Amino acid sequence: MLDQATIRNRLLAYISPSDFELLRPHLQPITLDRDYVLVKPNEPIEHVYFVEYGMVSVVAEKADGRSIEVGVYGRDGMGATTVLLGSDQSPHHQYMQIGGSGFQVPTAVFLELVEQSRTLRNMMLRYVHVFMTQTAQSALVNGSSVIEERLARWVLMCQDRLDAMEFPITHDFLSMMLGVRRSSVTDAIHILEGDLLIRARRGNIEILDRDRLVRAAGASYGVPEAEFRRLIGPM
Amino acid sequence: MLDQATIRNRLLAYISPSDFELLRPHLQPITLDRDYVLVKPNEPIEHVYFVEYGMVSVVAEKADGRSIEVGVYGRDGMGATTVLLGSDQSPHHQYMQIGGSGFQVPTAVFLELVEQSRTLRNMMLRYVHVFMTQTAQSALVNGSSVIEERLARWVLMCQDRLDAMEFPITHDFLSMMLGVRRSSVTDAIHILEGDLLIRARRGNIEILDRDRLVRAAGASYGVPEAEFRRLIGPM
DNA sequence: AAGGCTTGGTCCGGTACCGTACCCAACACC
DNA sequence: GGTGTTGGGTACGGTACCGGACCAAGCCTT
Numbered sequence: 001m002l003d004q005a006t007i008r009n010r011l012l013a014y015i016s017p018s019d020f021e022l023l024r025p026h027l028q029p030i031t032l033d034r035d036y037v038l039v040k041p042n043e044p045i046e047h048v049y050f051v052e053y054g055m056v057s058v059v060a061e062k063a064d065g066r067s068i069e070v071g072v073y074g075r076d077g078m079g080a081t082t083v084l085l086g087s088d089q090s091p092h093h094q095y096m097q098i099g100g101s102g103f104q105v106p107t108a109v110f111l112e113l114v115e116q117s118r119t120l121r122n123m124m125l126r127y128v129h130v131f132m133t134q135t136a137q138s139a140l141v142n143g144s145s146v147i148e149e150r151l152a153r154w155v156l157m158c159q160d161r162l163d164a165m166e167f168p169i170t171h172d173f174l175s176m177m178l179g180v181r182r183s184s185v186t187d188a189i190h191i192l193e194g195d196l197l198i199r200a201r202r203g204n205i206e207i208l209d210r211d212r213l214v215r216a217a218g219a220s221y222g223v224p225e226a227e228f229r230r231l232i233g234p235m
Numbered sequence: 236m237l238d239q240a241t242i243r244n245r246l247l248a249y250i251s252p253s254d255f256e257l258l259r260p261h262l263q264p265i266t267l268d269r270d271y272v273l274v275k276p277n278e279p280i281e282h283v284y285f286v287e288y289g290m291v292s293v294v295a296e297k298a299d300g301r302s303i304e305v306g307v308y309g310r311d312g313m314g315a316t317t318v319l320l321g322s323d324q325s326p327h328h329q330y331m332q333i334g335g336s337g338f339q340v341p342t343a344v345f346l347e348l349v350e351q352s353r354t355l356r357n358m359m360l361r362y363v364h365v366f367m368t369q370t371a372q373s374a375l376v377n378g379s380s381v382i383e384e385r386l387a388r389w390v391l392m393c394q395d396r397l398d399a400m401e402f403p404i405t406h407d408f409l410s411m412m413l414g415v416r417r418s419s420v421t422d423a424i425h426i427l428e429g430d431l432l433i434r435a436r437r438g439n440i441e442i443l444d445r446d447r448l449v450r451a452a453g454a455s456y457g458v459p460e461a462e463f464r465r466l467i468g469p470m
Numbered sequence: 471a472a473g474g475c476t477t478g479g480t481c482c483g484g485t486a487c488c489g490t491a492c493c494c495a496a497c498a499c500c
Numbered sequence: 501g502g503t504g505t506t507g508g509g510t511a512c513g514g515t516a517c518c519g520g521a522c523c524a525a526g527c528c529t530t
Contacts, residue, residue, distance in 0.1 A: 060375040063454035068378045070371040085364035086357050087466055091458050092371060122321050128363075129320035135370050136305040136327060140295040143303045143377035143414035146516070171478065179378035181518060186478060202477060202526055219298035223326050231322055381486070405507060419487060421508060437496055437507060 002027060008075045009050045009102070011127055014233045019120040022113050027103040032056075032096045038079045039094035047104040049079030054100020055161050057177060058135075059093040068142065068179035071134045072097065074161030076228065076235065081128045083107050084114065084121075097177075098158070098167055126231040134224035141220045142179065148188040150178050152217035155198060159207055160225070160235055166206040192216065237262060243310045244285045244337070246362055249468045254355040257348050262338040267291075267331045273314045274329035282339040284314030289335020290396050292412060293370075294328040303377065303414035306369045307332065309396030311463065311470065316363045318342050319349065319356075332412070333393070333402055361466040369459035376455040377414065383423040385413050387452035390433060394442055395460070395470055401441040427451065 004020045007013050012020065012027075032038075032054050039045055041061065049056075055074040061067040070092065073079065082090040088107070114121040141150050154177060158167055171189065175182040189205075192198045197213045199206045207213060214221060228235065239255045242248050247255065247262075262285070267273075273284050273291060284291075290309040296302040305327065308314065317325040323342070349356040376385050389412060393402055406424065410417040424440075427433045432448045434441045442448060449456060463470065 058371075060371045060458075062375060062379060063457075066375075066379045066454075068375050070374045082364055082367075084360070085367075086361040087364045087462075090364075091368060091462065125319070126321040129317050129322045129325075132317075132320075132367055132370065133326060135367065135374055136293075136295045139305045139370055139374035139377050140297060140301075140303050140414075142374050144297060144301045170476085172476090179375075181520095182478085183480080183519095184517060186480085187517090190479090200478090219301075222298075223295075227322075227326065407507070416488060417508085418489095418510080421510085422487090425509090435508090 008052045009078075010076050010232060010235065011078055011123060012050055012103075015120055015123050019117050019123075022117055022120065023105065026105045026109050026113070028105065029101065030104045031101050032099060034096050034099035036096045036099070037094070038096070039090060039092065041091050041093050042089050044088050045080045045083055045090070045107055047080070047106055048083060048110045049102055049104050051075055051077075051079065051100060051102040053102070053162075054096055055098040055158060056094055057097040059095070059176075060091070061093060066179065067093075067176060068138075069177040070138050071131055072157055072161065073131065074098075074100070076161055076232075077127050077131060078124065080107070081124070081131060083111060084124055084128060097173065098162065098169065123232070130224060130228045130231060133227045137220075137224050145218075145220045147178065147180055147184055148191045149216065149218055149220045151185065151188045152192060152197070152213050153220040154178065155192075155205060155207065156210070156213060156217055156221050159210065166204065168204050170203050243287045244313075245311050245467060245470065246313055246358060247285055247338075250355055250358050254352050254358075257352055257355065258340065261340045261344050261348070263340065264336065265339045266336050267334060269331050269334035271331045271334075272329070273331070274325060274327065276326050276328050277324050279323050280315045280318055280325070280342055282315070282341055283318060283345045284337055284339050286310055286312075286314065286335060286337040288337070288397075289331055290333040290393060291329055292332040294330075294411075295326070296328060301414065302328075302411060303373075304412040305373050306366055307392055307396065308366065309333075309335070311396055311467075312362050312366060313359065315342070316359070316366060318346060319359055319363060332408065333397065333404065358467070365459060365463045365466060368462045372455075372459050380453075380455045382413065382415055382419055383426045384451065384453055384455045386420065386423045387427060387432070387448050388455040389413065390427075390440060390442065391445070391448060391452055391456050394445065401439065403439050405438050 002024055038049050051074045055072055057069050058071040059067050060070045171185045172182050174185045189200050197209050197216055199208055237259055267289050286309045290307055292304050293306040294302050295305045406420045407417050409420045424435050432444050434443055
């Protein structure tokens, strides 16, 4: 029996109790292991997702095979937001970057519920705005920041969603997320490590000094996070 | 007296006649000169816009002053879509990149109308999805394409929205849009000119061979455009 | 304990793009 | 017709990042 007070997901936590009651019978618990695919590009979306633990990467792929992360979410948001915008599919890939768990709701049921409750729909749409801001920020930093700044941003976004000081991730995956060479990631990690901002072990990154990491990320980090606080609530 | 059949804007053209009738009394014609600001960052949005002629740049700015374009629209879309998502402001700048004209609708009126008509709202939300796809594509190409590819993409997007073979734009503005040095733009233009894909005159670019320009843009161009055709209609 | 796989450190030459600057050509304005 | 302004061509050294490759260290399996 689910209790709203024990829910980690911020959207589920911040909707009104009556909206939560609407959703509750349809929240199917699901284990979300690393690499689990939530949304396949250009295929019908069967479920929407509310992550409790773990983090999802939303990835855009170019026809030539190169790909890059255009956004992430975890307990801050929901998966497959495009269904709210009237599209049952999306050109982007969504898969678990860091394993965890959450809930899924069949798309059709979810759409019916947001049609019933305006307040529920409004909360979800505000999150869409926040996610858009995050994607725009990715466009900005991909075009104008050096790798270690972008890496610092990614590590911070990761910590925000996992609220852990440490999480499993390989240089190889980071290179795909940031759209750079694997060894460029290694170099950037060494820079942050040299400043004692993080510590990297095999397949693992630990945050040592969050405040200084924020400074290292500079203007790359913060805008979507502020929009989240403004429109959804505290993290 | 406005006639839906003579409207250039694709959204206004593709909504149902009854939805158009809802909007019609509130469509205030407006001249949109070059540099006219449609949306100021982090300030309340008073009007939404439907462009008939010209093109708007949506620009994200970093605290350190660097900025980059995260999307464009013209007669294909609408301005200030964030109001549809429940946010009365946005962190991004929107201003006329190429002057023209269009309609404005007071935000409050527009929100009331989309609340009244589900079909109207659905069309606008589908456009939000398309625009998001465009922003994601910008994130992708900013991180993984060489300048002349990105330039080719920009020129194509511009032509799609103006349906003109020629339009006024300076290297300086392009450098801000692409987030690169002004002289890097000059170099990229020379490459495309050398292949006889475009011709550049002072403050002006002319398209000579659109098909080959699409090939020059490679995988940078096409994904959001396909989403537009799938969800809205032909351009 | 041995072998295989995954992950990360390092090195090479190469290049795309940078910051800055200078100058000239085109156009605008009296 | 002269002068100021804007836009574009070009050049220089510098650097961030690339593609590719190789090897060592860590971990997993049996």
